[in-house]
Amino acid sequence: MTYNSPNYLNAEKGLRSWFLTLDHKRIAVMYLVLVVAAFALGGFFAMLIRLELLTPGPTIMDAMTYNRMFTLHGVIMIFLFMIPAIPSIFGNFLLPLMLGAEDVAFPRINLFTVYLYLIGAAIAVWGMIQGGTFYTPYSTTTVTTVAPVLLGAFILGMGSVLTGLNFIVTIHTLRAPGLTWMRLPLFVWAMYATSVIQVLATPVLGMTLLLVAVEKAFGFGIFDPARGGDPILFQHLFWFYSHPAVYIMVLPAMAVVSEVVQAFARKNIFGYKAVAFSSLGIAFVGFFVWGHHLFTSGQSTFASGIFGVLSMFVGIFTAIKVFNWTATLYKGAIHVAAPFVYFLGFLYFLMFGGLTGIALSTVSLDVHWQDTYFVVAHFHFIMVGATIMAFLAGLHYWWPKMFGRMYSERWALAAAVLVILGFNATFIPQFLLGNMGMPRRYYSYPEQFWSLNVASTAGASLLAFGFLIVLAYLVVSLVNGRVAGPNPWGSRGYEWNTPSPPSVLNFPETPTITRSAHDYQDALEGEVTHAH
Amino acid sequence: MAATSHAHKEFGPAQYLAVWVGLLVLTALTVAVWKMHFSLGTRVTLALTIATFKAGLVALFFMHLWEHGGVTRLVMATSLLFLVLLIGLVLADNATRFQYANPPYSEPWLQVPYQQMAPPMQDQPPPLEAAPPQRRP
Amino acid sequence: MPTEAAATPQLAHHFPSLEAQEHAARMGMWLFLATEILLFTVLFTAYAVYRFLFPTGFEDASKFAHVALGATNTVVLITSSLTVALAIYYARQGESRKTVALLAVTIAFGAAFLVLKGFEYHDHFVEGQLPGRYYHFEGLSGPGVSMYFTLYFLMTGLHGLHVVVGMGVLTWVAVRAARGDFSRSYSTPVELGGLYWHLVDLIWIFLFPLFYLL
Numbered sequence: 039m040t041y042n043s044p045n046y047l048n049a050e051k052g053l054r055s056w057f058l059t060l061d062h063k064r065i066a067v068m069y070l071v072l073v074v075a076a077f078a079l080g081g082f083f084a085m086l087i088r089l090e091l092l093t094p095g096p097t098i099m100d101a102m103t104y105n106r107m108f109t110l111h112g113v114i115m116i117f118l119f120m121i122p123a124i125p126s127i128f129g130n131f132l133l134p135l136m137l138g139a140e141d142v143a144f145p146r147i148n149l150f151t152v153y154l155y156l157i158g159a160a161i162a163v164w165g166m167i168q169g170g171t172f173y174t175p176y177s178t179t180t181v182t183t184v185a186p187v188l189l190g191a192f193i194l195g196m197g198s199v200l201t202g203l204n205f206i207v208t209i210h211t212l213r214a215p216g217l218t219w220m221r222l223p224l225f226v227w228a229m230y231a232t233s234v235i236q237v238l239a240t241p242v243l244g245m246t247l248l249l250v251a252v253e254k255a256f257g258f259g260i261f262d263p264a265r266g267g268d269p270i271l272f273q274h275l276f277w278f279y280s281h282p283a284v285y286i287m288v289l290p291a292m293a294v295v296s297e298v299v300q301a302f303a304r305k306n307i308f309g310y311k312a313v314a315f316s317s318l319g320i321a322f323v324g325f326f327v328w329g330h331h332l333f334t335s336g337q338s339t340f341a342s343g344i345f346g347v348l349s350m351f352v353g354i355f356t357a358i359k360v361f362n363w364t365a366t367l368y369k370g371a372i373h374v375a376a377p378f379v380y381f382l383g384f385l386y387f388l389m390f391g392g393l394t395g396i397a398l399s400t401v402s403l404d405v406h407w408q409d410t411y412f413v414v415a416h417f418h419f420i421m422v423g424a425t426i427m428a429f430l431a432g433l434h435y436w437w438p439k440m441f442g443r444m445y446s447e448r449w450a451l452a453a454a455v456l457v458i459l460g461f462n463a464t465f466i467p468q469f470l471l472g473n474m475g476m477p478r479r480y481y482s483y484p485e486q487f488w489s490l491n492v493a494s495t496a497g498a499s500l501l502a503f504g505f506l507i508v509l510a511y512l513v514v515s516l517v518n519g520r521v522a523g524p525n526p527w528g529s530r531g532y533e534w535n536t537p538s539p540p541s542v543l544n545f546p547e548t549p550t551i552t553r554s555a556h557d558y559q560d561a562l563e564g565e566v567t568h569a570h
Numbered sequence: 571m572a573a574t575s576h577a578h579k580e581f582g583p584a585q586y587l588a589v590w591v592g593l594l595v596l597t598a599l600t601v602a603v604w605k606m607h608f609s610l611g612t613r614v615t616l617a618l619t620i621a622t623f624k625a626g627l628v629a630l631f632f633m634h635l636w637e638h639g640g641v642t643r644l645v646m647a648t649s650l651l652f653l654v655l656l657i658g659l660v661l662a663d664n665a666t667r668f669q670y671a672n673p674p675y676s677e678p679w680l681q682v683p684y685q686q687m688a689p690p691m692q693d694q695p696p697p698l699e700a701a702p703p704q705r706r707p
Numbered sequence: 708m709p710t711e712a713a714a715t716p717q718l719a720h721h722f723p724s725l726e727a728q729e730h731a732a733r734m735g736m737w738l739f740l741a742t743e744i745l746l747f748t749v750l751f752t753a754y755a756v757y758r759f760l761f762p763t764g765f766e767d768a769s770k771f772a773h774v775a776l777g778a779t780n781t782v783v784l785i786t787s788s789l790t791v792a793l794a795i796y797y798a799r800q801g802e803s804r805k806t807v808a809l810l811a812v813t814i815a816f817g818a819a820f821l822v823l824k825g826f827e828y829h830d831h832f833v834e835g836q837l838p839g840r841y842y843h844f845e846g847l848s849g850p851g852v853s854m855y856f857t858l859y860f861l862m863t864g865l866h867g868l869h870v871v872v873g874m875g876v877l878t879w880v881a882v883r884a885a886r887g888d889f890s891r892s893y894s895t896p897v898e899l900g901g902l903y904w905h906l907v908d909l910i911w912i913f914l915f916p917l918f919y920l921l
Contacts, residue, residue, distance in 0.1 A: 580799075581796070582796065583793055583796060586789055586792045586793055586796070587789070589789075590785065590786065590788075590789040593785045593788075594782065594785065597778065597781050597782060597785065600915075600916055600920060601774070601778055601920065603920075604774070604916075604919075604920040604921075610762055610766065610921070613920070613921055614921060617916035617917070617920055617921055618913075618916070620916070621912050621913050621915075621916050624912045625909050625912050625913070628788060628905055628908055628909055628912065629905075629909065631792075632788050632789075632791075632792045632901075632905050632908075633901075633902055633905045634898075638733070641734060641737075642733070642734060642737040645737050645738060645741050646737070646740075646741065646744075648741075649741040649744045649745060649748075650744075652745065652748070653744065653745070653748045653751065656748060656752050657748075657751065657752050657755045660752055660755070660756055661755060661756065661759055664756055664759060664760060665759070672760060673760060673850075674850070675849075675850035676760035676761055676850065676851070677760070677761065677762065677763065678759055678760055679759060679762060
């Protein structure tokens with residue numbers, strides 16, 4: 039499988055060859071660096087939050103500073119990590135490889151999105167250091183500057199839209215001969231669904247933020263009751279994007295998990311079509327449920343009832359996936375490596391995060407839990423618990439493909455256990471706190487919440503330590519890691535039919551696909567290689 | 571090369587002119603309807619229906635959706651579905667809200683009986699700078 | 708494949724054929740148009756909500772819209788859609804001069820639209836029919852009235868911005884056509900520019916009745 043071209047990492051040297059590259063693999067690596075840096079920054083603010091919450095009164099900051107801390111933490115984590123991470127890193131790197139293509143459909147637009155990310159991130163973070171919030175009427179009447187955050191988010195949104203657009207066109211037009219829709223890797227199906235959401239939902243956010251900026255700057259009064267405006271309209275428009283946005287975050291995680299579970303159970307997925315179509319189902323139904331963020335805002339109870347019921351439907355598609363992934367393990371030949379441990383963590387966190395989500399969509403219960411730590415724990419279970427576990431699973435699974443080196447499995451297993459335990463220690467106390475009534479976004483709290491907050495901060499420290507260990511051994515592996523061959527896991531995924539790391543030219547000639555991805559039971563004798 | 575692959579369906583200047591005439595006719599029709607002083611509901615329905623036909627003509631023929639079908643039709647249909655979804659559900663919310671949760675002095679068309687189920691407010695809402703609604707005689 | 712690449716330098720290395728590339732470009736443009744539709748959806752939603760909440764205010768305020776100018780602008784844009792559709796047709800036939808001429812006419816119509824819009828805006832400015840807190844027209848006041856003008860300026864303003872962008876895009880395409888960049892086998896940029904212009908027309912087709920006739 040070697041042919042005469044250098045790999046994509048060392049083919050061209052110099053900063054210009056990276057900053058002006060059109061190679062989707064290099065763009066993916068640049069995103070990896072940027073996104074991990076953003077995660078570290080968001081995590082830094084998380085630690086500041088948890089430090090402040092160590093004592094009931096003020097600990098290390100005042101109320102206004104605390105507002106800035108959680109705003110920075112939230113916006114950085116969502117817009118600079120969760121939304122771009124898996125699509126811009128793994129989507130960019132793997133889609134052409136999985137499709138048998140040389141690159142994505144629009145490589146120059148792909149490069150452009152990297153700069154949109156950088157510029158949007160810089161403006162948004164700079165703005166948030168001065169303070170800012172989105173909800174009207176706070177955002178339109180506050181003395182703090184809101185415009186930079188809005189502008190930064192707008193620019194980041196443009197990058198998201200262009201990435202989604204690129205992927206949809208790539209999947210439609212650059213599939214290799216023989217690669218029918220029903221032979222597509224499940225990663226591609228879920229990335230397709232994610233891209234549809236990115237393209238259709240993000241413009242709504244962009245325009246809504248623009249309206250807030252215009253209202254703040256010129257006093258047009260679209261959301262101002264004194265001029266006949268409706269502040270709840272802002273919430274409708276904001277959540278029309280922001281709920282599908284959480285599926286932009288979770289669908290790629292499910293994409294990764296579908297790949298990892300097949301490779302590490304060495305078995306075809308149970309129910310390929312169900313998993314493939316449930317991705318589309320999540321994307322579609324996800325657009326119908328935004329009102330569950332408005333249950334206590336003044337929205338009519340009639341509308342709240344509708345949204346509550348619709349929200350439960352989304353759970354059906356997730357349940358299908360969870361069932362099918364679990365069924366895939368049955369009678370599989372399980373290889374317990376770091377990606378698989380992260381998969382197990384993912385499954386556990388997705389189940390509990392998802393179940394608490396269904397509970398929250400019950401209007402009568404949400405009235406008690408809204409704006410408490412119960413909601414915070416719920417979305418952290420899904421976002422950190424499920425999505426970041428999947429991100430780490432994918433990072434470990436595809437690390438040898440991207441960089442040609444294996445990481446240290448012992449350190450990886452230890453770190454995985456630490457991360458999963460640390461996560462539980464951080465967020466299970468928060469479910470209890472929320473149920474007891476501790477509100478979100480408060481820097482001080484009554485004495486009775488003290489011990490659980492200390493437990494949560496201790497857990498967060500463990501979690502942070504775990505992440506640092508992961509970073510350390512991954513970076514070390516770039517220099518000292520065992521050289522990985524083309525397919526160290528023995529996976530049947532199409533992307534493993536290339537050298538590790540791949541060459542600049544993905545394939546010497548366009549492959550013709552004659553089998554489905556991950557066909558362990560159907561592969562011929564001698565075709566399947568074993569992990570070594 | 572692009573022309574030959576759709577040769578049998580390719581539209582020419584004559585067809586485009588026909589579409590243009592159709593659009594002008596529909597524009598005249600929509601202005602004529604305006605002059606006829608129907609009730610607001612009828613006017614909205616007629617105006618949106620005619621506008622939809624005009625948009626359909628532009629999309630199908632000028633924008634070649636008729637020829638090029640497939641995914642692009644699905645993309646357009648989905649966008650329109652979400653447009654209807656957003657507007658529909660938000661209006662459903664405003665139509666069924668507790669009376670004073672809507673902006674002050676608003677008069678939503680639909681008087682859904684649901685609103686009457688809320689207990690009457692004890693205090694009046696504070697006066698605003700805007701003058702009360704000017705009722706037409 | 709190498710011979711096709713040599714004959715048609717516009718073929719990118721990762722596409723198997725020029726037809727595939729054109730198909731991809733068209734799909735990308737349609738997806739971008741979908742994002743524009745969703746962008747305007749936000750404003751149409753605001754319009755729907757506030758018209759629903761303030762039927763009298765909106766109806767009274769819309770009497771001050773200049774229907775004659777609006778109708779003329781509608782005809783202008785519809786005709787410009789025709790000319791750009793013809794420009795695409797002639798580009799596909801390889802007739803560059805007709806393409807350039809028709810694109811120029813389209814751009815002129817766009818300019819005419821903006822001029823007429825400018826007259827309207829000027830009138831509203833003079834009367835004091837301005838958005839939000841700048842509204843100071845004495846002839847009409849009441850709930851919803853200033854909201855009508857806020858939405859009017861926001862929606863027609865954003866639309867006008869798209870007209871300007873569209874004119875810019877078509878100018879660039881016209882320059883390329885005049886340079887002889889297009890032929891029977893390659894005229895994708897003309898088609899993509901035309902699609903954007905048609906979207907601008909589509910949005911106006913809805914803006915006209917909503918603000919002028921209801």
